[in-house]
Amino acid sequence: MARGDFAFHHSLRVRWSETDAQGVVFNARYLDYADVAITEYWRAVKFWEYADGAPMEFHVKKATVTWFAPIKPDEMIEVMARTIATGRTSMTQMVEIHGLTDDGSDDLRATVDMVSVHVDLDVHRPIPLPDWVKGVFMAFDSQSANPPTALAES
Numbered sequence: 001m002a003r004g005d006f007a008f009h010h011s012l013r014v015r016w017s018e019t020d021a022q023g024v025v026f027n028a029r030y031l032d033y034a035d036v037a038i039t040e041y042w043r044a045v046k047f048w049e050y051a052d053g054a055p056m057e058f059h060v061k062k063a064t065v066t067w068f069a070p071i072k073p074d075e076m077i078e079v080m081a082r083t084i085a086t087g088r089t090s091m092t093q094m095v096e097i098h099g100l101t102d103d104g105s106d107d108l109r110a111t112v113d114m115v116s117v118h119v120d121l122d123v124h125r126p127i128p129l130p131d132w133v134k135g136v137f138m139a140f141d142s143q144s145a146n147p148p149t150a151l152a153e154s
Contacts, residue, residue: 001096003106004145006080010040011100014075024070031063034095034112037079041093045140050132058116059124061090066111069099076100077109082144083137085152089126090117091133092154115154 003009012033020026042048048056071077078100085092092115099107120127134151141148 001082001094002146003078003080003096003098003104006082006096007141007143007147008037008041008044008081009078010037010080011076011078012036014071014073014077016073019073024072027065027067030065030067030097030110030112033077033079033097034063034065034114037081037095037097037112038093038114038116040079041081045136047136050136051130054130055121056130057119057121059119060114061117062113062115064113067109068111069107069109071097071099071109082141082148083151084113084148085154086129086134086137087154088128090115090154091129091137092116092152 014025018025018029078098080096080098082094083091084094092113095112095114096108097110099109101107117126118129119125138148138151
């Protein structure tokens with residue numbers, strides 16, 4: 001996707017400790033960046049405010065990283081997140097990691113697709129998503145330059 005396809009953007013600087021002996025970000029760190037992106041995305045959406053104190057717990061069921069180019073120490077990167085599908089108990093969110101360029105051009109380094117399942121923590125089993133979840137993420141993502149017209153069913 002293009003950067004403009006995302007309503008949510010968050011910048012961060014790569015720390016030396018996130019890199020390996022090859023002088024690039026260690027591959028497992030891409031999931032750390034995706035976790036930061038999803039956490040900050042949910043905060044921007046005000047997800048927990050909509051939950052109004054209801055227990056809303058999620059487990060990541062699946063995360064797929066697709067790598068395109070390395071990220072180096074001390075580099076500024078931008079993570080973007082968008083909801084691309086919802087199901088009965090789960091939602092799929094896409095994270096893109098870009099190098100932060102002066103001109104705002106696309107500099108895609110990796111994508112991460114994450115499937116999160118709404119769970120009952122007492123038994124760690126899936127439970128249905130509340131009806132409002134899909135609409136909250138759709139409304140937020142609709143602020144992008146290329147808003148989604150619908151979410152896929154997962």
